[in-house]
Every structure is written in structure tokens, then in C-alpha cells.
Amino acid sequence: MRFLIAGGFFALSGVYYGPAEDLAEYRGMLARLGNATEVTVEEVGWMESLEANANGQPLEMSGEYPYHDTFFAKSLMSPALSADAIAAFVDYWFDQAADLPFTRNWYVIVDLYGGPTSAIGAVGRDATAYAHRAATLLKMQFYDRVFFGAYPDDGFGFLDGWVAAVVRAMPAARFGMYINYADTSLSRREAHEMYWGENYERLARVKAVWDPEEVFTFPQAVTPA
Known part of the structure; x- marks a missing residue:
């Protein structure tokens, strides 16, 4: 399941x-959720489902990649999320995000992701480099882009504030972050903790064996042990 929020809709x-007939009992529930204006159910094949998840963008990418953003x-x-964290998330949405100018184009994706019955959580946390499994229920991705020029210096605080509002509402929770939505504001140490968690030390040992001179590197890269 995915909850998508953008400037003018969700x-x-x-x-x-x-x-598809197995979903019939849920259609009424979806129609009532948030006074939905449209509910659609389509039965498609595997490839068509991937295209739908890509928002209609082509899956075949043999040529030059044509999509670029300043973001x-x-x-x-x-x-x-606790009730307080949900309230903090929604309050920021209505009080801050809704007032941004139309020169900005933001969205937030909240994916129902893991949990104890998920196939993601069935793999041990130390089985791969990826650490966010059984204890993670939601993957939240925050994205803000501009249509023209450079990203504004005062823009970074917008998403920083949204994430901070949720984290402050759950002070005892253990959060992580998703490397495919790399946050350039994190220090190297912060990135290691948030992206890799308990798996970082083993990654550092692997890096020391296979790339001790850091031929492959970037500002938040794993440091050889």
C-alpha cells in the first residue's frame, strides 16, 4: 500500500x-476514506503492474536517461507511528507544506513496507547490508523540487522541519533512513548510522578488504575499517 501526498491532492x-473479485469487500472502505473522488481497481499482468508503479514511465531504458530534477x-x-506522530505529520502538511509557492513541487510517499508478517522482515537484519526490516513498518520519502533555477537556500528547512516534527513526537522510537533518497544534509557519521545501522561495522570491514584506497567513494560512503 502507498499513500501519496502532493501539493494539490493525495x-x-x-x-x-x-x-480482482477478492478485493470487492475493500472497495467500499476505500471509497469512504477521505471522501475519495475516485476508486479504481484494475486486473493487469506483472509487467503492467510495474508500469503502474512507475507512474506510466517506460521500463525500457536503453538510451540516455531523460528525467532530471533540481531537488x-x-x-x-x-x-x-503513534497518534502524536500522525498528528505532527498532518499538522505540518496543512500548516507548512500547503502554503508553499507553486514554483516548488513537493511530494511525500508513505509505503506500508515491513512488519512481522512481511516478506521483507522474513530476511534477517544481518543477512544483507540492508538493515531496515522486521521493526520497520513504514518507508516515508520526502521530496521537494523546483522547476527553474537552483534549489533555494531556505528550502532545505522545509523537509528538515517535516521529518523533525515526526521524530520529536516519538522520542523513544528508533528511526532509520532510506539510502535511495539520499539526504545530503547528513554528516558521514549520521548517514552511516541512519542508512546501515548495526550492519555498518561489517560493511566497513568488507570495504577494507575490497576497496582500502577508497577508489569508489562519495561524501557519505562507507569508510574502510
Whole structure:
């Protein structure tokens, strides 16, 4: 399941692997959610479902990649949000995000992601480099872009503030972050903790064996042990 929020709308979407008639009992529930203006259910093949998740963009990319943005991004890998955290998230949406000028184009994606019954959580946290599994229920991706010119210096605080509002509302929770929405405002140490968690020390040992001279590097890269 995915909850997409943007400047002028929000949408709930998802993929179910099975016959469409099995979803009939849920259509009424979806129609009532947020006074939905439209509810659609389509039965498609595997490739068509991937195209839908890509928002209609082509899956075949043999040529030059044509999509480019000037943007800032953040993320949170989160356990189930408390009522206070949900209120903080929604308050920031209505009180801050809704007032941004139309020269900015932001969105937030909240994916129902893991949890104890998820196939993601069935893999051990130390089985791969990826650390966010059984304890993570939500993957939250924050994205803000501009249509013209450079990203504004005063723009970074917008997404920083949104993430901080959620984190402050759950002071005892353990959050992570998602490397594919790399946050350039994090220090190297912060990035290591938020992206890799307990798996970082093993990654550093692997880096020391296979790339001790840091031929492959970037500002938040794993440092050889």
C-alpha cells in the first residue's frame, strides 16, 4: 500500500496479487476514506503492474536517461507511528507544506513496507547490508523540487522541519533512513548510522578488504575499517 501526498491532492494505491473479485469487500472502505473522488481497481499482468508503479514511465531504458530534477530529499524508515506522530505529520502538511509557492513541487510517499508478517522482515537484519526490516513498518520519502533555477537556500528547512516534527513526537522510537533518497544534509557519521545501522561495522570491514584506497567513494560512503 502507498499513500501519496502532493501539493494539490493525495492518493492511496496498492498492488494485490490475486483475482480482482477478492478485493470487492475493500472497495467500499476505500471509497469512504477521505471522501475519495475516485476508486479504481484494475486486473493487469506483472509487467503492467510495474508500469503502474512507475507512474506510466517506460521500463525500457536503453538510451540516455531523460528525467532530471533540481531537488532536495529526505526519508524516514519508521515503526508504526503513534497518534502524536500522525498528528505532527498532518499538522505540518496543512500548516507548512500547503502554503508553499507553486514554483516548488513537493511530494511525500508513505509505503506500508515491513512488519512481522512481511516478506521483507522474513530476511534477517544481518543477512544483507540492508538493515531496515522486521521493526520497520513504514518507508516515508520526502521530496521537494523546483522547476527553474537552483534549489533555494531556505528550502532545505522545509523537509528538515517535516521529518523533525515526526521524530520529536516519538522520542523513544528508533528511526532509520532510506539510502535511495539520499539526504545530503547528513554528516558521514549520521548517514552511516541512519542508512546501515548495526550492519555498518561489517560493511566497513568488507570495504577494507575490497576497496582500502577508497577508489569508489562519495561524501557519505562507507569508510574502510
